[in-house]
Amino acid sequence: MLRIKKEVVKQIKEQGEKGYPYEICGFLIGDIDYANNVRTVLEAYQVENRNKERANDRFEIDPKDYLKVEDYAGKKSLMIVGIYHTHPDHPDRPSQTDLRFAQPDMSYIILSVKEGKADRWRSWELDGNEFKEEKVELI
Numbered sequence: 736m737l738r739i740k741k742e743v744v745k746q747i748k749e750q751g752e753k754g755y756p757y758e759i760c761g762f763l764i765g766d767i768d769y770a771n772n773v774r775t776v777l778e779a780y781q782v783e784n785r786n787k788e789r790a791n792d793r794f795e796i797d798p799k800d801y802l803k804v805e806d807y808a809g810k811k812s813l814m815i816v817g818i819y820h821t822h823p824d825h826p827d828r829p830s831q832t833d834l835r836f837a838q839p840d841m842s843y844i845i846l847s848v849k850e851g852k853a854d855r856w857r858s859w860e861l862d863g864n865e866f867k868e869e870k871v872e873l874i
């Protein structure tokens with residue numbers, strides 16, 4: 736399950752609208768309660784979408800950005816708990832590509848941006864080899 740600050744959701748929506756018609760992406764920063772499988776998101780850290788050829792329907796994160804954000808979170812005694820990205824003019828459901836790069840114990844927020852306006856969003860987690868929608872609580 737995911738707990739996320741309302742302000743963070745607002746930021747992600749703003750970033751998604753600003754980045755439209757391209758996919759934007761970033762890291763969810765906070766902490767993880769492994770015993771109860773609860774991830775809490777306190778901050779969103781946007782990084783560049785490295786996929787320039789198909790930025791309208793693919794995203795790619797530079798491993799250097801991953802290390803940079805991990806370091807940033809560590810300094811605040813926080814960690815990366817997930818990744819968010821947008822689906823311009825597509826539903827808030829993970830694609831096959833999203834599934835291929837997904838890792839366990841992480842939350843994947845997908846925000847649909849329709850005609851430049853933030854629309855629905857959901858959070859997903861890996862369940863075996865598939866994505867399962869997870870419960871979200873706004874804090």
Ligand SMILES: [Zn+2]
Nearest residue numbers: 820829830833
């Ligand atoms: Zn996607």
